[in-house]
Amino acid sequence: METVKQAIKYGIVGISNTLITMVVIWVMMKLFGCREGLSNITGYIAGILNSFVWNKQWTFKSSSSGWGKSAYRFAVAFVICYLLQYGLVMLLNKHLTIDHYYNHLIGMAFYTVINFIMNKFYTFKS
Template identity: 70%
Template sequence: MKTVRQAIKYGIVGVSNTLITAVVIWILMKVAHCSDVLSNVVGYIAGVVNSFVWNKQWTFQSHAGWVKSAVRFGLVFGICYLLQLGFLFLLNAWLPIDPYYNQLIAMAFYTVINFIFNKVYTFKE
């Protein structure tokens, strides 16, 4: 039951990450007139920071050190992203469907493996 609660919280944090990222990008592009690249980078940084803080404090309630957790979080993010990208390449080679749908499948794959790695490694004490 604990893992189910954590998965639900992880999903809520994920939705908040998406909203924060989108709002920051919009503000930087439309209000501050920043470039799309700078807006994207800053928006994603805001989303990742939000994800780290909320998942550490709320989702997994980890007492592991902040620096140790942050390093692990970054490592897990990179590994999961690369696994997701490899999976996307496989899907595009094997599934004769619109590549956009393969993106969505790969995103779901990333979400699941990222949750698992964060649960068993990143926020372990």
């Protein structure tokens, strides 16, 4: 039951992260003409800051490790999940003929699942 509650909270935090991330990616790609890689990483950095604070304090209520240790583990989990999702986006860009912007949405859904698992069992484990 606790995992279900955490998943729901993680989903709520994730919605805010997704909105922040996608707005930043869209603004950078569509308004400023930035490359996909720069737009993608900048969007994820904006979302990740929001995610760390809310997931540590609210979703997983992690107090077993300090902010520094949690931040380090969160960064490790982020890098692993980010590289996996970005690889998927590049693969989709190569093989699908839809606007590349939509491939980022697919990549974000993939990222969300693997990041929840890593945060629950690695980053914020009690």
